Amino acid sequence: MSDRAFVAWQKLALGCAILEPGSSAKLKTGDWKSLAPKLDEEKCIKCGKCFTYCPEFCYSEDKNGFFRADLSYCKGCGICANECPTEAISMGKEEK
Amino acid sequence: MLRDVDLSGYQKITGKNVPRESMVASGHRACQGCVEVLAMGMVTRAVGKDCIVCNATGCMEIITSSFPQTAWKTPWIHVAFENAGAVASGIEAALTAMTRKGKRKGPLPTVLAFAGDGATADIGLQALSGALERGHKFIYVCLDNEAYMNTGVQRSSSTPFGATTTTSPAGKKSIGQSTRKKNLPAICAAHDIPYVATCSPAYHLDLMNKVRKAMAVDGPAYLHIYSVCPTGWGCKPEIGISLAKLAVETNVFPLYEVIGGRYNITKKVAKPKPVLDYLKVQRRFRHLAESDVAGIQKQVDDSWAYLNALAAAFPAPKEKGGAKEEE
Numbered sequence: 001m002s003d004r005a006f007v008a009w010q011k012l013a014l015g016c017a018i019l020e021p022g023s024s025a026k027l028k029t030g031d032w033k034s035l036a037p038k039l040d041e042e043k044c045i046k047c048g049k050c051f052t053y054c055p056e057f058c059y060s061e062d063k064n065g066f067f068r069a070d071l072s073y074c075k076g077c078g079i080c081a082n083e084c085p086t087e088a089i090s091m092g093k094e095e096k
Numbered sequence: 097m098l099r100d101v102d103l104s105g106y107q108k109i110t111g112k113n114v115p116r117e118s119m120v121a122s123g124h125r126a127c128q129g130c131v132e133v134l135a136m137g138m139v140t141r142a143v144g145k146d147c148i149v150c151n152a153t154g155c156m157e158i159i160t161s162s163f164p165q166t167a168w169k170t171p172w173i174h175v176a177f178e179n180a181g182a183v184a185s186g187i188e189a190a191l192t193a194m195t196r197k198g199k200r201k202g203p204l205p206t207v208l209a210f211a212g213d214g215a216t217a218d219i220g221l222q223a224l225s226g227a228l229e230r231g232h233k234f235i236y237v238c239l240d241n242e243a244y245m246n247t248g249v250q251r252s253s254s255t256p257f258g259a260t261t262t263t264s265p266a267g268k269k270s271i272g273q274s275t276r277k278k279n280l281p282a283i284c285a286a287h288d289i290p291y292v293a294t295c296s297p298a299y300h301l302d303l304m305n306k307v308r309k310a311m312a313v314d315g316p317a318y319l320h321i322y323s324v325c326p327t328g329w330g331c332k333p334e335i336g337i338s339l340a341k342l343a344v345e346t347n348v349f350p351l352y353e354v355i356g357g358r359y360n361i362t363k364k365v366a367k368p369k370p371v372l373d374y375l376k377v378q379r380r381f382r383h384l385a386e387s388d389v390a391g392i393q394k395q396v397d398d399s400w401a402y403l404n405a406l407a408a409a410f411p412a413p414k415e416k417g418g419a420k421e422e423e
Contacts, residue, residue: 007164016163022121024160024167029123052300053337055126055134057118073122077129077326078334091334 033076036094037069043088050080050089101290101356106312109304115141124167125159129333131340132156132239132323135297136210139237142304147206148187152180152220154212155246156239177219181227181236184209188232206311207234213254214244217278228287228316235310235317238280241325249328253278257395258388259380266383284318285354291317293353298340302362306353322349330379339377346374347400360412371396
């Protein structure tokens with residue numbers, strides 16, 4: 001295997017330890033999804049249930065207090081839309 | 097045996113001071129709608145940065161550590177199916193020894209062991225039992241998705257009665273899994289450890305507070321977390337959390353804690369829903385006839401009555417304020 005490979009053996013740490021924490025974020029799992037969550041800001045009460053129950057940990061709070069999904073990681077499971085108490089989140093086709 | 101447990105170091109989480117940072121990064125490879133990884137994230141949110149994670153083979157090991165990447169933001173070690181308990185106790189013993197010899201200073205990090213139900217109930221039971229018996233200070237978290245999901249849904253001893261899996265298939269002469277679910281929290285409580293609890297990710301504050309209590313006790317703690325698996329159970333990915341809630345509301349998976357042998361039912365359901373509501377949304381139970389459902393309802397009622405009898409006989413002292421779930 002050449003030293004330009006995805007994982008060149010010359011560059012491996014001792015014991016094949018992975019030294020960079022949280023490096024899985026390099027893989028954008030967002031292209032797994034067929035439906036994406038969309039937030040209706042008028043209905044949103046900023047309760048944060050979508051943030052609490054997102055299995056991808058891709059929700060974060062923006063400066064206005066709304067919780068927004070990072071669509072580059074969202075797998076489109078729909079838990080946020082299902083758990084939203086005011087039905088402010090709907091699942092639909094992703095807008096490019 | 098009853099014993100008094102010192103919970104003075106317990107730092108309670110309320111709706112206002114919920115820790116937000118999960119030690120599991122985005123980009124992990126879990127299936128769509130996996131509640132198991134969510135539950136694991138909630139545990140690490142409550143524990144915080146200062147921890148060492150020891151992960152038995154299973155879904156959670158595979159999806160977080162596809163080489164050369166890792167989803168973990170804390171020190172993490174993968175161990176075999178058998179020995180999550182043994183390795184976690186080794187880590188704790190090593191840290192204690194290094195502190196004693198003056199090679200490290202400061203408080204000990206929390207030692208966490210994550211394992212699935214197969215790695216806890218079947219393969220790793222003796223390592224777990226040994227670690228609990230030796231009394232190491234660590235938290236063992238069993239993420240119970242009721243079968244061996246990462247290898248393709250084979251039955252474990254934690255699979256409930258009547259569920260179809262690839263090694264207990266339902267058919268003309270088979271009902272699916274023919275034995276009842278092993279009562280692991282009871283086995284762990286029988287080791288006389290200070291803290292045992294069952295948690296559900298649908299009640300996140302309850303879950304995180306149980307983690308905090310497990311951190312506060314001096315000695316081993318065992319947490320049994322109900323983890324919905326849409327792939328293995330055949331349910332829609334979006335209903336993961338509502339299914340976890342339904343399991344508590346139908347008394348299929350009651351939430352309670354055992355503090356030094358004293359029982360505290362943390363979520364009392366006033367009017368339990370029929371167990372049929374829980375069964376009918378999962379494809380693994382779709383072959384069940386009405387008489388089978390009635391049998392399962394009786395099993396659930398019996399276990400609930402047994403738990404209530406235990407809680408009445410050995411009640412836990414009332415906590416100040418009480419860890420109430422915010423709706």
